[in-house]
Amino acid sequence: MQPIRVMIVEDDPMVMEINAEFVSKLPGFELAGKAYNGKEAMLLIKELHPDLVLLDYFLPDTNGLSLLQDIRTKNYPMDVILLTANRDPEHIQDIFRAGVVDYIVKPFRFDRFQTALEQYRHTFKKFNENRPLEQADLDAISGIQRHPSEALFEELLPKGLNDRTMQQILQFLEGQAVPLSSEEVAVGTGLARVTVRRYLEYLEKKGDIAIEVQYGSVGRPMNKYRF
Structure with a gap:
């Protein structure tokens, strides 16, 4: 399987480099691009076609929800994980309704980041196997824990x-x-x-x-x- 191409959208240069380093540590992923604001992000998304976008909420020219909605409106075939300090429940609910695969609250540790991307890698693989998905596959994708029985x-x-x-x-x-x-x-x-x-x-x-x-x-x- 080809590496999953990741783009990071983050306005803080130090946080950007930390997140880029985290991506480099994980097998099966490659960094496709970096954007420091919403306008730059949309231009790079159109140009690079990443598989996964790691998106901050607070950006200098927009916010993560508006950018996510723009991505969905344009039907770009990619997934999004929010990496943000935003804990507002109303915003978070709207973000999940707009379609994200995970939401990670800053500051976070590498193990939480790793868990999110490894789970995404397994999901990405399931969707690209060209076979019908079983209930067990869908339960794993949605995070449903089966009863031991x-x-x-x-x-x-x-x-x-x-x-x-x-x-x-x-x-x-x-x-x-x-x-x-x-x-x-x-x-x-x-x-x-x-x-x-x-x-x-x-x-x-x-x-x-x-x-x-x-x-x-x-x-x-x-x-x-x-x-």
């Missing part, structure tokens, strides 16, 4: 496999730049090698991951897996 999705898995472990392995592979062996995945996830091997074989058969056979100078070929 609801095992309908897991019943679709082979006996002995569970969705939580499968998602753990998928998320780990998604963040890797190079294919990994089952032993490397086991080390990276903290799971047993035998367990990891079963999940990798299942995921490869489903087509969720790809397998590459690598030949060394000696010894037998090694299977390596990539997202």
Whole structure:
């Protein structure tokens, strides 16, 4: 999957650089552009076509809600996350009604930022898989937590496999730049090698991951897996 292209709209140069650095730390994302006011933002959005806009509310020539509404009016196909100190409940409600995927209140820590973008990456992937979405997919996208007794999705898995472990392995592979062996995945996830091997074989058969056979100078070929 191509990196998700992110544009940041922020009038404070120091905050801009912090947010840009945060984006650079996350695999699967690339910084497409920076805008310091609303006018510049709309020009860059039209030119760069980012996938995701990280938007401040307080801007020198407009506010985040007006800019968001402008984006929606022009039907630009992109998602927006608000990064702002604005805590006004009326404004926040209007912002969610205008369509944002997340709302992060400043000041925030990197782990909250990381959670937001990783969740967005999983959602972005779901929408680009070109397959019908199941209820479990939609629940994950909307943040709905299933009741522990609801095992309908897991019943679709082979006996002995569970969705939580499968998602753990998928998320780990998604963040890797190079294919990994089952032993490397086991080390990276903290799971047993035998367990990891079963999940990798299942995921490869489903087509969720790809397998590459690598030949060394000696010894037998090694299977390596990539997202």
